[in-house]
Amino acid sequence: DIAYTVANCFESNALDGIRVVISAGPTREAIDPVRYISNHSSGKMGFAIANAAAEAGALTTIIAGPVNLATPENCQRIDVTSAQDMYQSAMQQIGQCDIFIATAAVADYRPATVAEQKIKKNDDTMSIQLTKNIDIVSAVASHSNRPFTVGFAAETQDVERYAKDKMQRKNLDMIVANDVANNNIGFNSDDNAVTIFCRDDDSMAIAQTSKQQLGRLLIAKIASQYKQ
Amino acid sequence: DIAYTVANCFESNALDGIRVVISAGPTREAIDPVRYISNHSSGKMGFAIANAAAEAGALTTIIAGPVNLATPENCQRIDVTSAQDMYQSAMQQIGQCDIFIATAAVADYRPATVAEQKIKKNDDTMSIQLTKNIDIVSAVASHSNRPFTVGFAAETQDVERYAKDKMQRKNLDMIVANDVANNNIGFNSDDNAVTIFCRDDDSMAIAQTSKQQLGRLLIAKIASQYKQ
Numbered sequence: 001d002i003a004y005t006v007a008n009c010f011e012s013n014a015l016d017g018i019r020v021v022i023s024a025g026p027t028r029e030a031i032d033p034v035r036y037i038s039n040h041s042s043g044k045m046g047f048a049i050a051n052a053a054a055e056a057g058a059l060t061t062i063i064a065g066p067v068n069l070a071t072p073e074n075c076q077r078i079d080v081t082s083a084q085d086m087y088q089s090a091m092q093q094i095g096q097c098d099i100f101i102a103t104a105a106v107a108d109y110r111p112a113t114v115a116e117q118k119i120k121k122n123d124d125t126m127s128i129q130l131t132k133n134i135d136i137v138s139a140v141a142s143h144s145n146r147p148f149t150v151g152f153a154a155e156t157q158d159v160e161r162y163a164k165d166k167m168q169r170k171n172l173d174m175i176v177a178n179d180v181a182n183n184n185i186g187f188n189s190d191d192n193a194v195t196i197f198c199r200d201d202d203s204m205a206i207a208q209t210s211k212q213q214l215g216r217l218l219i220a221k222i223a224s225q226y227k228q
Numbered sequence: 229d230i231a232y233t234v235a236n237c238f239e240s241n242a243l244d245g246i247r248v249v250i251s252a253g254p255t256r257e258a259i260d261p262v263r264y265i266s267n268h269s270s271g272k273m274g275f276a277i278a279n280a281a282a283e284a285g286a287l288t289t290i291i292a293g294p295v296n297l298a299t300p301e302n303c304q305r306i307d308v309t310s311a312q313d314m315y316q317s318a319m320q321q322i323g324q325c326d327i328f329i330a331t332a333a334v335a336d337y338r339p340a341t342v343a344e345q346k347i348k349k350n351d352d353t354m355s356i357q358l359t360k361n362i363d364i365v366s367a368v369a370s371h372s373n374r375p376f377t378v379g380f381a382a383e384t385q386d387v388e389r390y391a392k393d394k395m396q397r398k399n400l401d402m403i404v405a406n407d408v409a410n411n412n413i414g415f416n417s418d419d420n421a422v423t424i425f426c427r428d429d430d431s432m433a434i435a436q437t438s439k440q441q442l443g444r445l446l447i448a449k450i451a452s453q454y455k456q
Contacts, residue, residue: 034408
């Protein structure tokens with residue numbers, strides 16, 4: 001059972017020497033020197049997973065968007081701002097990474113042009129043209145030297161359907177889905193509840209618990225799948 | 229001189245019993261339940277001014293956007309998220325406010341429609357239609373029961389010209405201009421340097437100093453202008 005798996009994972013240092021890279025937090029996409037587009041990700045889930053990975057003996061690196069969180073013990077941290085920064089940082093880790101866990105809420109789009117000066121307001125309406133960012137977790141999972149790749153799906157509806165579709169489409173080994181429409185969990189909350197879907201059709205629901213505890217449960221599950 | 233004015237301001241409790249309302253921090257304008265538009269304001273300048281106002285004896289209220297700052301001693305705090313929330317909160321203070329200091333970096337525009345569900349990405353490009361927010365400091369300064377109104381101008385070019393134009397256009401009593409193109413000061417920095425312009429053509433430059441100290445210099449200047 002899961003309690004046994006978790007205890008076993010940490011007692012046996014299940015990820016001893018395994019290189020784990022975790023992306024965490026939001027990204028910020030500049031509109032001009034003052035304004036940006038971002039999202040409500042706090043980074044807490046990713047930092048909790050990093051903490052658990054390090055506890056399980058992994059060589060752990062966090063690629064962190066702008067968050068207000070202390071670096072967990074025994075983790076390396078690379079701070080980035082935009083999705084493009086995070087993509088470059090993730091690509092630099094390929095080849096030195098056995099497991100990649102993409103918890104970051106990366107902006108899907110960025111402003112097509114970034115104004116060099118603060119945009120002056122004049123009109124009653126305005127529009128921002130956006131262009132798609134590179135999909136980081138897809139790029140990692142489709143790399144010739146791909147690590148075991150875990151994605152996250154923050155959804156507000158049809159969570160299971162969107163999550164499984166995302167796992168297939170992006171060639172992930174595992175996806176962790178959470179329903180961000182529920183205000184008790186996710187984003188800025190200290191708690192979360194998720195369902196894990198694996199490529200071999202295994203799935204596991206984890207009821208609401210602290211992100212710290214959830215981090216340990218996820219790392220135990222990832223370690224067991226990684227070693228299959 | 230300024231040192232004398234400042235010492236005198238705090239020794240004499242220059243704002244004793246005066247009701248000061250300060251808006252601070254950024255606002256967040258929702259795109260959907262997950263994404264938003266915001267800006268780099270940290271709220272530090274506004275909170276430092278609130279601290280100085282309370283030290284000078286004012287009954288001080290902060291209307292704060294999303295910031296990671298502790299409430300200064302002897303200040304009331306109202307937390308808001310969007311420009312519309314901040315506008316409503318500011319309007320509720322009119323009639324119980326002698327001096328309004330608008331340090332908040334209020335979003336000029338908000339998405340014209342807010343998606344109820346997380347927007348799914350499909351196309352390579354996308355555009356966000358924006359609509360203008362009510363100008364809070366203008367609304368305060370043009371109210372029939374207007375307080376003494378102080379604005380801020382965060383500019384990246386032509387600072388003096390834009391600032392003076394903004395003071396006239398918005399009917400402000402005073403404007404505090406800073407050059408946010410200088411990375412040593414402004415926004416997330418603990419330091420700032422500003423130039424103050426007053427309606428009576430008085431102006432005063434304050435060289436780079438801590439935001440705490442700058443808060444006290446600004447409150448001394450505001451108190452002296454308010455009492456003229």
